[in-house]
Amino acid sequence: MPIVQLVIGRTWRYELLSNPGTGIDVDVVPSATLGGGTLRDYAQVSFQMRVGQGLQSDFGTSRISPGLSGSDAYTPNREFVWYVFAGADGQAIGWDATLDGNPFQSGPHVSRQPFVAELEAGVAVIYKGVRLTYTHIAQTQTFYGQRGGLFQFGSLALSARF
Numbered sequence: 001m002p003i004v005q006l007v008i009g010r011t012w013r014y015e016l017l018s019n020p021g022t023g024i025d026v027d028v029v030p031s032a033t034l035g036g037g038t039l040r041d042y043a044q045v046s047f048q049m050r051v052g053q054g055l056q057s058d059f060g061t062s063r064i065s066p067g068l069s070g071s072d073a074y075t076p077n078r079e080f081v082w083y084v085f086a087g088a089d090g091q092a093i094g095w096d097a098t099l100d101g102n103p104f105q106s107g108p109h110v111s112r113q114p115f116v117a118e119l120e121a122g123v124a125v126i127y128k129g130v131r132l133t134y135t136h137i138a139q140t141q142t143f144y145g146q147r148g149g150l151f152q153f154g155s156l157a158l159s160a161r162f
Contacts, residue, residue, distance in 0.1 A: 134154065
């Protein structure tokens with residue numbers, strides 16, 4: 001069965017502190033996302049706080065959805081950009097084919113949690129147009145009876161601008 005998914009989102013960036021003396025800035029990047037289709041129906045709100053130099057270069061790090069929104073696009077505003085970040089999101093899930101099964105026929109499924117939260121923290125570095133990010137993610141349980149507490153994983157991404 002083909003997967004058809006429509007996702008729409010909006011991300012904002014608000015500067016909280018700018019220190020011209022050290023060049024270290026602080027901002028917050030909130031976002032809202034709606035997704036619907038044959039794979040997953042959900043609504044999500046999130047925020048990410050960042051501390052570093054050159055924060056105007058992007059809208060946060062990117063991740064495979066669903067997850068905290070960021071951007072694959074970046075425009076370094078200096079030769080060396082760096083920041084550390086932490087954030088959280090909350091997702092309200094109406095349908096998830098990986099947990100609920102096929103919507104058009106009866107089959108294997110589990111009882112899905114209607115609300116899922118994620119926490120993330122990491123570091124991003126952009127040097128001469130190349131961005132390297134590491135993100136550590138902790139996610140609450142996605143279905144009833146899931147064992148092991150928080151599901152944790154890491155993401156390492158390397159991007160080149162040309």
